[in-house]
Amino acid sequence: MRESHHRTAAKIPRRAGHPPGGNPADPDAAEEIAEHFRDHRTAILAAGTLHVLGGFFFLWFLAALTTALRGLDESLAWLRTAALVGGVAAGALMLALTGPQTTGATTDIELVGAESSVAFWRLSHMFFVGAEFAFAVIVSAVSLIALSRFLLPRWLGWAGLVIAILLLIVPVGWIALLLLVPIWLVVVSVLLFTRARDESTSLVRDG
Numbered sequence: 001m002r003e004s005h006h007r008t009a010a011k012i013p014r015r016a017g018h019p020p021g022g023n024p025a026d027p028d029a030a031e032e033i034a035e036h037f038r039d040h041r042t043a044i045l046a047a048g049t050l051h052v053l054g055g056f057f058f059l060w061f062l063a064a065l066t067t068a069l070r071g072l073d074e075s076l077a078w079l080r081t082a083a084l085v086g087g088v089a090a091g092a093l094m095l096a097l098t099g100p101q102t103t104g105a106t107t108d109i110e111l112v113g114a115e116s117s118v119a120f121w122r123l124s125h126m127f128f129v130g131a132e133f134a135f136a137v138i139v140s141a142v143s144l145i146a147l148s149r150f151l152l153p154r155w156l157g158w159a160g161l162v163i164a165i166l167l168l169i170v171p172v173g174w175i176a177l178l179l180l181v182p183i184w185l186v187v188v189s190v191l192l193f194t195r196a197r198d199e200s201t202s203l204v205r206d207g
Contacts, residue, residue, distance in 0.1 A: 031117075033117040033118060033120075033121045034116075034117040036117075037104035037105055037107070037117055037120070040105070041105045041106070044101050044102065044104070044105035045102060045105050045106070047101070048098040048101050048102045048105070051094070051097070051098050052095060052098055054094070055091055055094050055095040058087075058090075058091050058094070058185070059091050061185060061188075061189060062084070062087040062088070062091065062138075064189075064192060065083065065087070065142070065188070065192065066080070066083070066084050066087075068151060068192050068195075068196070069083065069145065069151070071150075071151075072145065072150055072151075073148075073150070076144075076145065076148060076150070079141045079142075079144055079145050080141075080145070082137055082138075082140075082141035083137075083138050083141040083142050083145070085137065086134050086135070086136070086137025086138035086139075086141060087134075087138040089130075089134035089137070090131055090134035090135045090137075090138055093127050093128075093130045093131040093134055094127075094131050096127050097124055097127040097128055097131065099123070099127075100119075100120040100121070100123040100124040100127075101120070101124055103120060104116070104117060104120040128174065128177070129170060129173070131177060132167045132168075132170070132173040132174065132176070132177050133167065133168065135167055135177060135181055136164045136165075136167035136168050136173075139160050139163050139164045139167065139181070139184060140160065140161060140164035142160060142188065143156070143157040143158070143159075143160030143161045143163075143164060144157065144161075145157070146160065147161075151192075151195065152188065152191055153191070156187065156188070156191070159184070160184060163176055163180045163181065163184055166180065167181075
């Protein structure tokens, strides 16, 4: 029975894409994943640290976004709720994603075997795919709010809907999450900051 388990673990389904600092994207065998954890500890821990810091700032972004959406018309309040729920879920999943990675990297070399490495590998991808769908919720909610001509420009709404659709397509969703979502977050942050600054300046002048 143990030999059968080893044979099962030896063949890993291939999947394009992987989280930053994560496991091999296209492993041929479970032992390849184990070697990755044994040989790249420093890189994995460094990537995990940066990843957690990114999650930390994302949650602050979510708090600022929720505050900015307080003036949204009550008929669209459900979009504000969707953005908050999707954002919390996305942040939690992205933070949880570091767990399997850092656990594999900090486990004693003698204890990092093929079976445990496969478990870490599968968990990280499970969290990553979940994050894709969670980010699709917050991006689509904010995009629909932008299309209603509240707070953000309509062009951002259309661009966000395209990103949300890509996030829902699993084979390419990882590209959207790694490349497009960070750009979207930066753009939204800059627009919110600019709007808040302009409103503060206007209040000072009126005062």
